[in-house]
Amino acid sequence: VRKVILASASPRRSELLKLVIPEFEVVPSDFDEDSMRPGETPEQHVLQAALEKAREVARKRRCALVIGADTVVVVDVDVLGKPRDEDDARRMLHMLSGRGHFVYTGLAVVTRDDEECCATGCERTEVRFRPLPHDLIDRYIATGEPMDKAGAYAIQGRGCVLVESIEGCYFNVVGLPLYRLSRLLEEFGVEVLVPG
Amino acid sequence: VRKVILASASPRRSELLKLVIPEFEVVPSDFDEDSMRPGETPEQHVLQAALEKAREVARKRRCALVIGADTVVVVDVDVLGKPRDEDDARRMLHMLSGRGHFVYTGLAVVTRDDEECCATGCERTEVRFRPLPHDLIDRYIATGEPMDKAGAYAIQGRGCVLVESIEGCYFNVVGLPLYRLSRLLEEFGVEVLVPG
Numbered sequence: 001v002r003k004v005i006l007a008s009a010s011p012r013r014s015e016l017l018k019l020v021i022p023e024f025e026v027v028p029s030d031f032d033e034d035s036m037r038p039g040e041t042p043e044q045h046v047l048q049a050a051l052e053k054a055r056e057v058a059r060k061r062r063c064a065l066v067i068g069a070d071t072v073v074v075v076d077v078d079v080l081g082k083p084r085d086e087d088d089a090r091r092m093l094h095m096l097s098g099r100g101h102f103v104y105t106g107l108a109v110v111t112r113d114d115e116e117c118c119a120t121g122c123e124r125t126e127v128r129f130r131p132l133p134h135d136l137i138d139r140y141i142a143t144g145e146p147m148d149k150a151g152a153y154a155i156q157g158r159g160c161v162l163v164e165s166i167e168g169c170y171f172n173v174v175g176l177p178l179y180r181l182s183r184l185l186e187e188f189g190v191e192v193l194v195p196g
Numbered sequence: 197v198r199k200v201i202l203a204s205a206s207p208r209r210s211e212l213l214k215l216v217i218p219e220f221e222v223v224p225s226d227f228d229e230d231s232m233r234p235g236e237t238p239e240q241h242v243l244q245a246a247l248e249k250a251r252e253v254a255r256k257r258r259c260a261l262v263i264g265a266d267t268v269v270v271v272d273v274d275v276l277g278k279p280r281d282e283d284d285a286r287r288m289l290h291m292l293s294g295r296g297h298f299v300y301t302g303l304a305v306v307t308r309d310d311e312e313c314c315a316t317g318c319e320r321t322e323v324r325f326r327p328l329p330h331d332l333i334d335r336y337i338a339t340g341e342p343m344d345k346a347g348a349y350a351i352q353g354r355g356c357v358l359v360e361s362i363e364g365c366y367f368n369v370v371g372l373p374l375y376r377l378s379r380l381l382e383e384f385g386v387e388v389l390v391p392g
Contacts, residue, residue, distance in 0.1 A: 016356075019353065019357075020356070020357055125361075130379075136389065139388075139391075140389050142391065143391075155366070157215065158389055160215050160216070160374045160375070161216055161375055161388050162375075163366075163375055164365070165363070165375075166362065166365075167362075168361045168362070169359075169360070169361055169362075170351070170359075170366040171356060178357055179356070179357055179358075179359055179361075183326075192332075192335075192357050193332065193335040193336050193339060193357065195338065
């Protein structure tokens with residue numbers, strides 16, 4: 001059985017992965033996230049970034065099964081990253097108010113001995129927000145929660161009340177689509193839900 | 197400001213409510229859950245049960261704002277409660293395998309001084325399961341997680357890998373639809389996301 005490594009520094013991804021497999025190691029990748037290139041679709045961008053993150057760690061840790069993930073929030077043609085400051089968070093939340101947007105996560109599972117072997121997948125979830133009055137946005141920003149989150153919200157946190165409904169995988173919106181990841185792991189012979 | 201009371205013994209509902217309001221008390225209702233009556237729809241059933249739970253506590257705690265909730269899992273015309281034993285859990289998981297089902301939660305907010313004042317709402321979420329091989333069902337049952345859950349799974353737990361996608365409110369599937377609840381609380385002048 002190959003050792004599993006999560007190539008992400010996100011404590012949220014680590015918490016989620018614990019639901020699926022009992023043991024793994026966390027080795028954040030040094031891969032620098034770029035912004036999207038002209039002509040690149042969100043799917044292409046997150047798949048490439050997930051693959052680069054996983055590859056970077058797989059080169060250093062031979063024979064391990066390395067998981068990379070990359071998530072973006074897309075509203076119309078705008079890609080929202082983490083807000084720079086509270087004004088930027090306010091701008092993003094106004095953009096998301098009373099409408100739908102998409103969250104994309106690219107996943108890559110890479111293992112390398114003599115050759116590299118990889119499997120990738122991309123998950124897309126639509127998230128519909130309630131109309132957000134100014135005072136609700138102000139109170140949400142005051143919680144501090146938006147500041148380190150792509151799109152300036154956390155569905156799994158106090159941002160839950162902003163979200164009317166979703167369509168797709170919930171865990172994708174948190175940052176790690178667990179159903180799709182479990183199917184990728186199965187391709188490499190890793191069984192999910194085994195006792196830990 | 198009225199005191200808020202959650203009329204539910206569920207630790208999951210309590211955890212979720214903490215995301216929305218900073219302070220509340222838990223007073224489980226003594227209301228006995230019945231099964232559905234002939235001709236009753238799932239909406240009618242969960243609304244009535246949520247209302248009875250909240251009323252029962254509101255009668256004892258005048259002027260408090262009491263939240264009641266009731267959740268059922270519906271696959272075709274069958275309503276799934278908590279499994280009686282592992283065989284019953286296995287039967288339910290086979291029923292849910294490779295298809296969609298619906299989760300309904302009824303919500304009621306009740307306050308009583310000289311008169312009773314109440315607001316209710318029902319949330320429905322579709323949950324689509326992956327095809328579940330026998331060995332996956334066996335491993336999931338071995339985790340012990342299905343035994344105290346309606347429909348024999350917990351989307352927020354290790355059951356996450358069984359769920360391909362959902363359509364609607366995620367927190368409804370966990371047992372307390374937070375967006376809808378926050379709107380009901382707003383009707384009573386309770387602001388969400390205030391500092392605790």
